[in-house]
Amino acid sequence: MARKTGSHSEITGPRVRAAAERLFARHGFAAVSMRQIAAEVGVQAGALYLYTKDKQALLFDMMDAHMIALLDAWQDIDPGGRPMARLEALVRFHIQFHMERQEAVFIAYMELRNLTPENYVAITERRKAYEHVVEGILSDGNTVGDFAVEDAHLSAMAVIAMLTGVNTWYREGGRLSLERVEEIYWDMVRKSLVG
Amino acid sequence: MARKTGSHSEITGPRVRAAAERLFARHGFAAVSMRQIAAEVGVQAGALYLYTKDKQALLFDMMDAHMIALLDAWQDIDPGGRPMARLEALVRFHIQFHMERQEAVFIAYMELRNLTPENYVAITERRKAYEHVVEGILSDGNTVGDFAVEDAHLSAMAVIAMLTGVNTWYREGGRLSLERVEEIYWDMVRKSLVG
DNA sequence: GTCTATAGTATGATAGAC
DNA sequence: GTCTATCATACTATAGAC
Numbered sequence: 001m002a003r004k005t006g007s008h009s010e011i012t013g014p015r016v017r018a019a020a021e022r023l024f025a026r027h028g029f030a031a032v033s034m035r036q037i038a039a040e041v042g043v044q045a046g047a048l049y050l051y052t053k054d055k056q057a058l059l060f061d062m063m064d065a066h067m068i069a070l071l072d073a074w075q076d077i078d079p080g081g082r083p084m085a086r087l088e089a090l091v092r093f094h095i096q097f098h099m100e101r102q103e104a105v106f107i108a109y110m111e112l113r114n115l116t117p118e119n120y121v122a123i124t125e126r127r128k129a130y131e132h133v134v135e136g137i138l139s140d141g142n143t144v145g146d147f148a149v150e151d152a153h154l155s156a157m158a159v160i161a162m163l164t165g166v167n168t169w170y171r172e173g174g175r176l177s178l179e180r181v182e183e184i185y186w187d188m189v190r191k192s193l194v195g
Numbered sequence: 196m197a198r199k200t201g202s203h204s205e206i207t208g209p210r211v212r213a214a215a216e217r218l219f220a221r222h223g224f225a226a227v228s229m230r231q232i233a234a235e236v237g238v239q240a241g242a243l244y245l246y247t248k249d250k251q252a253l254l255f256d257m258m259d260a261h262m263i264a265l266l267d268a269w270q271d272i273d274p275g276g277r278p279m280a281r282l283e284a285l286v287r288f289h290i291q292f293h294m295e296r297q298e299a300v301f302i303a304y305m306e307l308r309n310l311t312p313e314n315y316v317a318i319t320e321r322r323k324a325y326e327h328v329v330e331g332i333l334s335d336g337n338t339v340g341d342f343a344v345e346d347a348h349l350s351a352m353a354v355i356a357m358l359t360g361v362n363t364w365y366r367e368g369g370r371l372s373l374e375r376v377e378e379i380y381w382d383m384v385r386k387s388l389v390g
Numbered sequence: 391g392t393c394t395a396t397a398g399t400a401t402g403a404t405a406g407a408c
Numbered sequence: 409g410t411c412t413a414t415c416a417t418a419c420t421a422t423a424g425a426c
Contacts, residue, residue, distance in 0.1 A: 028225050028309065030223050031225035033402080035401080054403075113221065151379060157364045158357050161357050181349065184350075188353055189387070192386050228420085230420095239393055240421085245391065392425105394424090397420105404413105406411100407413100
């Protein structure tokens with residue numbers, strides 16, 4: 001019992017980050033005030049600075065955590081083996097991971113321009129690392145004959161844009177289950193990459 | 196010579212809209228002040244209200260004009276005839292149109308959440324009209340045997356996301372000409388939609 | 391048509407009481 | 409750890425001079 005009564009650092013910290021993520025996703029980083037975030041958490045504006053250096057750090061930390069989570073999760077799931085099998089796993093993983101974190105994904109795409117130059121570089125590096133994963137699978141697939149793409153980088157960008165686009169239109173409880181969506185997207189992706 | 200000396204309404208109005216578009220695209224609607232727009236144009240902040248009702252109207256008007264331009268331009272270009280030919284025309288048109296108006300496209304996607312509820316509905320209706328164009332071509336293509344898609348709406352959304360994604364990575368003077376990019380994207384789109 | 395001045399309010403961040 | 413109070417600054421929009 002070394003901790004003081006009334007110390008909620010481990011509870012309030014995550015709540016601040018969650019509130020900021022929700023509000024940034026809904027209204028945009030620039031449109032949200034520290035007072036709004038504080039109100040959502042149930043503390044005063046000044047108290048937020050116990051959990052974050054400033055508003056910029058709040059944004060950067062959540063974007064960086066998101067990108068790291070994306071890269072780590074793929075590392076864990078990557079089945080290895082044939083490029084065709086790896087890409088199918090990636091398509092399903094990408095759709096699931098992005099649908100489960102709609103708010104973080106939204107922020108990661110929309111708020112790049114609100115990062116300081118150094119923070120922008122850091123996040124862009126992480127994004128490139130993910131794009132490189134996809135590009136690598138397509139290149140390998142070209143080599144072993146699983147795919148026949150003219151330009152692995154272009155095709156990687158096309159595939160990523162297509163998959164992330166699910167977030168903009170899919171709504172739970174609609175006509176199609178997410179599993180069905182994964183199925184059809186994988187079918188489209190596969191066909192688009194073979195001779 | 197009915198106009199007063201010093202009257203520049205027809206000149207300043209468009210300059211205000213152009214400056215706003217440039218600044219909103221670069222920094223985001225919420226992050227841009229009326230003072231910044233005025234400075235860019237070379238007038239005082241108060242003078243902007245001669246050319247727009249308020250900041251919201253500035254945003255809505257540019258988004259609405261963009262969506263109308265998109266729909267009108269396709270109407271003019273649509274070759275009719277077989278769905279396969281129409282879709283190829285649309286793929287090339289979409290890439291070209293969106294690449295030529297990067298700032299307007301960026302705003303149309305990013306600033307939806309900064310529209311008032313009524314304005315949001317209006318823009319969303321225009322967007323749906325465009326999506327309906329693509330979906331219609333795919334449905335017709337299913338009927339006449341040009342395409343074999345399981346769900347025309349899903350495939351329309353997938354195609355649109357893929358094509359608009361070009362804006363996020365293509366840079367003029369890079370490895371590939373835009374014509375080459377159109378070629379490869381059309382190849383991917385076509386293959387993804389046939390048996 | 392554009393200016394200056396200003397009303398009224400909100401902002402990010404900090405200092406110091408408890 | 410959280411509060412209140414506050415600094416210094418910025419904001420949108422309007423009024424009224426020219």
